[in-house]
Amino acid sequence: MSRHLCDDTDARRLLNPGPVAIVTAAWRGMVNAAPIAWTAPLSMAPPLVGLVIHPHRHTADMIRFSEEFAINIPPPALMKQTAFLGSQTGLNTNKIEAAGLETFSGMRIDAPLIDGCLAWIECGLQDVIAVGDHTLFVGRVVRVQALDEAYAGQWLLKDPAFSPLTYIGGATYASIGRARDAVVQTDAQGALIIETAEEREQREEEEARERELRQAEGDEGFEEMSVR
Numbered sequence: 014m015s016r017h018l019c020d021d022t023d024a025r026r027l028l029n030p031g032p033v034a035i036v037t038a039a040w041r042g043m044v045n046a047a048p049i050a051w052t053a054p055l056s057m058a059p060p061l062v063g064l065v066i067h068p069h070r071h072t073a074d075m076i077r078f079s080e081e082f083a084i085n086i087p088p089p090a091l092m093k094q095t096a097f098l099g100s101q102t103g104l105n106t107n108k109i110e111a112a113g114l115e116t117f118s119g120m121r122i123d124a125p126l127i128d129g130c131l132a133w134i135e136c137g138l139q140d141v142i143a144v145g146d147h148t149l150f151v152g153r154v155v156r157v158q159a160l161d162e163a164y165a166g167q168w169l170l171k172d173p174a175f176s177p178l179t180y181i182g183g184a185t186y187a188s189i190g191r192a193r194d195a196v197v198q199t200d201a202q203g204a205l206i207i208e209t210a211e212e213r214e215q216r217e218e219e220e221a222r223e224r225e226l227r228q229a230e231g232d233e234g235f236e237e238m239s240v241r
C-alpha cells in the first residue's frame with residue numbers, strides 16, 4: 014500500500030462525492046479529531062476548501078487557535094471510529110487515542126494525519142465566516158496525498174474497501190459504490206437521449222443475464238426438492 018502526492022487542485026475532486034471527513038487539529042501539544050460531513054470545494058486557483066462547523070465544537074476552537082487543519086477521508090473500515098469521534102467532545106480527552114487510531118505527521122502542518130484513511134488534505138486557515146448558526150472555515154490547501162488504490166485524478170471506486178464513506182444521517186453511513194460514465198447525447202431537436210442504442214443493448218443483456226440466473230436458481234431449488 015502506498016500514498017502518492019497529488020496536485021493541490023485535486024482537493025476538490027477528492028471531495029466530489031461528498032465523503033465524510035475526519036478533521037484533525039493540533040494546538041499547544043493537544044490533538045483532536047471530529048467527523049465533519051459539511052465540506053465543500055470552494056476554489057481551484059488558489060485551491061480552497063470549506064468546512065462548516067458549529068462554533069460550540071472543540072474542533073472549531075482548535076482550528077481558530079492553530080490556524081490550520083487536516084481533512085482525513087476514511088474508508089468503510091473506519092466507520093465505527095468515525096461515529097465514535099462524533100459522539101463526544103475532545104475538550105478533555107484524546108479521542109484519537111481512545112478510538113485506537115494511529116497517526117502520522119503531516120507534511121506541511123502540525124495537525125496529525127490518521128492512518129488507514131484513503132486521502133489527506135492539509136490546509137492553512139485562510140478565512141472564518143459566520144454562516145447562520147455555523148461557521149465556515151476556509152482552508153488553503155497546502156498538501157494533498159491519496160492512496161494509489163483509491164484515487165488517480167478522481168476516485169477509482171473499484172474496490173469498496175478503498176471507496177469513501179458517506180454520512181447519511183443518524184447512525185447510517187454508506188460506501189460510495191460503482192462508478193459509471195454519463196453519456197450525454199442529444200437528438201435532432203436538441204433533446205437529451207435518455208438511453209442510447211448501446212446503453213439499451215447493455216441493459217437488455219444485463220436483464221437477460223439476471224433472468225437466466227433467477228431461472229438457474231429456481232431450477233436448482235426444484236432439483237433439491239425432488240432429491241428429498
Ligand SMILES: Cc1cc2nc3c(=O)[nH]c(=O)nc-3n(C[C@H](O)[C@H](O)[C@H](O)COP(=O)(O)O)c2cc1C
Pocket residue numbers: 033045046047048049050051052065066067069070071072073095096098099100101102103104180
Ligand atoms: C458523521 C458525522 C458528521 C458530522 N458532521 C458535522 C459537521 O459537518 N459540522 C459540525 O459542526 N458537526 C458535525 N458533526 C458533529 C461533530 O463531529 C461532533 O459534535 C463532535 O463530537 C465534535 O467534537 P469536538 O467537540 O471534539 O470538536 C458530525 C458528526 C458525525 C457523527
